[in-house]
Amino acid sequence: MRSLGGLNVPPIGFGAMVLSPGMYGEIDEDRALTALRHAIDEGAAFVDTSDAYGDGAHNERLVGAAVKGRDVVVATKFGLAVPEGESAREIPVGFEFGKLAVNAEPRLVRRYAERSLRNLGVDAIDLYYPHFPDPAVPIEDTVGAMADLVADGLVRHIGLSNATAEQLRRAHAVHPVAAVQTEWSMWRPIDPDLLAAADEAGAGVVAWSPLGAGFLTGTVTELRDGDFRHNAPRFAAGNLTANNDRYAPxxxxxxxxxxxxxxxxxxxxxxxxxxxxxIPGSRTPAHITENVEAGALDLHPDTLALLDKALAGFRPAGGTLL
Incomplete structure (x- = not known):
């Protein structure tokens, strides 16, 4: 087990985003539930979702059905599935759709949480994140409203997602932050200052897209219709070919x-x-087992040195989401 600010979780979790249609192409409910239940059975009993995945409720409801009666740590996020009639601020991103819209105003935080609690069918959310900091709202204000949820027993631990080191430090001064979720993988290094801020806070780091949206499996040579990664510059035809060549060592x-x-x-x-x-995600039970087994691998220092040398020459073509 590993500690996220006192919340104990397995070393490999599961990112449920891939189980909603519109991400890596279509998927039916039975296949999605089979994959998620297999992940839990294999030991990835730390499941990450969001109220924005799927149609704004599908992914959380799917997770709720899979974890019912099981000992699973459930994390979810809020702020992108903005209630009808509410304003939102745009966040520029590196994918071709251009921008996301967020509202993390304190007055909406409880409303978001109560909606997620209903979708998940749980009494309390184990780990709750604002999906992105709201550029119009001080992070202290958002976290202050989340702290009220902790005091009321609706949330057990507070996290931050896609935040900066400064935002983490400011948020932690309001309420302990158990985890910061950020992109981190062989093809996207973590910001060293963010990692330092997490260490200062005693927070863990939840790495989203740890397999580079599937690229680091070494098996992605083309994309099917309906695959979300068509929006990602690193998966554009020329870039994908170049990146596979660079990843060969x-x-x-x-x-x-x-x-x-x-x-x-x-x-x-x-x-x-x-x-x-x-928190890798997969729709295939065999791949899920493969991912979980990686948690038991002990890499020799010489192997890590070889990897560092190989990664020094691996410069991916194209940008990432943020």
Whole structure:
């Protein structure tokens, strides 16, 4: 187990975003539930969702159905599924759709939480994040409203998602922050100052997209229709080919070690810090098992040195979400 600011979770969690239609193409409910229940059975009993995944309720309801009666740590996020009639602020992103819209005003925080509690069918949310900081709202104000939820027993731990080091420090001064969720993988390093701020706060780091949206599995050569990654510059045809060529030395190293590229990518990430927890998502039970098994891999210092050398030459073409 690993500690996220006192919240104990397994070393490999599960990102449920991929189980809603419109992310990696279509998926039916039975397949999604099978994948999620398999992840829990295999030990990835730390499930991450959001009220914005799917149609604004699908993903949370799916998670609620899968975790019912099970001992699972559930994390969810708020702020992007803005209630009808409410204003929102745009956040520029690196994907082709251009922008996201957020509202994390304190007056809406309880409303968001109560909606998620209904969707999930739980009495309390184990770990609750604002999906993105609202550029028009001081982070202290949003976290202050979240602290009220903790006091009322509706939320157990507070996290931040896609926040800066400064925002983490300011938020932690209002209420302890258990975890900061950020993109971190072999092809997207963490901001060193954010990691330092997490250490200062005693917070863990939840790594989203730890497999580079599937690229680091070494198996993505083209995308199907309806795949969300068509919006991602790193998956554009020319960039995808170039990135696969640049990633070849790491794929070969995985082969020599007798592990898959995905397992090597996850194990490498776990070796970067003792409080980082990756949340890969997959729709395939065999791949889920493969990901969970990476949590038990112990990489020799010589292997880590070889990886560092290979990664120094791996400069992906194209940008990422943020």
């Amino acid at each position: 790491i794929r070969r190293l995985a082969g020599r070690l007798g592990v898959t590229p995905a397992q090597l990518a996850l194990a490498w990430l776990l070796h970067q810090h003792d409080r980082v927890v990756p």
